[in-house]
Amino acid sequence: MNTQEVANKLVEYCRNRQEDKAYQELYSPEITSIEMSEPMKEVHGMDGLQKKGEWWNENFEVHDTEVSDPIVADHHFAVRFWMDTTHKPSGERSQMNELAVYQVKDGKIWKEQFFYDTQE
Structure with a gap:
């Protein structure tokens, strides 16, 4: 798959809450995933x-x-995610915008990085 096809398929899986399918089909075994904070x-x-x-x-x-x-730009693509979540340990509900940037190599996602702030 080329980068556009990988990007379109990932978006389809995420919209249908089928992330496990995305991991199996679209991700490289050597994936690196980077968040802005611990843990x-x-x-x-x-x-x-x-x-x-x-x-x-x-x-x-x-x-x-x-x-x-x-x-999509060459071997990279970006997707914006908006989420309404509750943090289970605290019970605090919040909304979040997140920008995810992916790098595709040999038809698979081999790097993803997330950028976000929570909204009050």
Whole structure:
């Protein structure tokens, strides 16, 4: 798949809350995932990505999401995510805009990085 095809497929999976399918089909086993903060600031490989997903599910309830169309430039693409979540440990509900930038190599996502602030 080329970058546009990978981007379109990722957006489709995210809109349908099928992230597990995206990980299986679109991600490289050598994936690097970078967040802006701890505890999962940088993880490597599918095991790291799985642990990050488990942490997210243990700590957040997602009420609603919106996923933009991708913007593609050569081997990179960006997607804006909007999420309405509740932080389970604190019970605090918030909305968040997040910009995700992906790098595609050999038809697979091998790097993702997230940029965000929470809205009060």
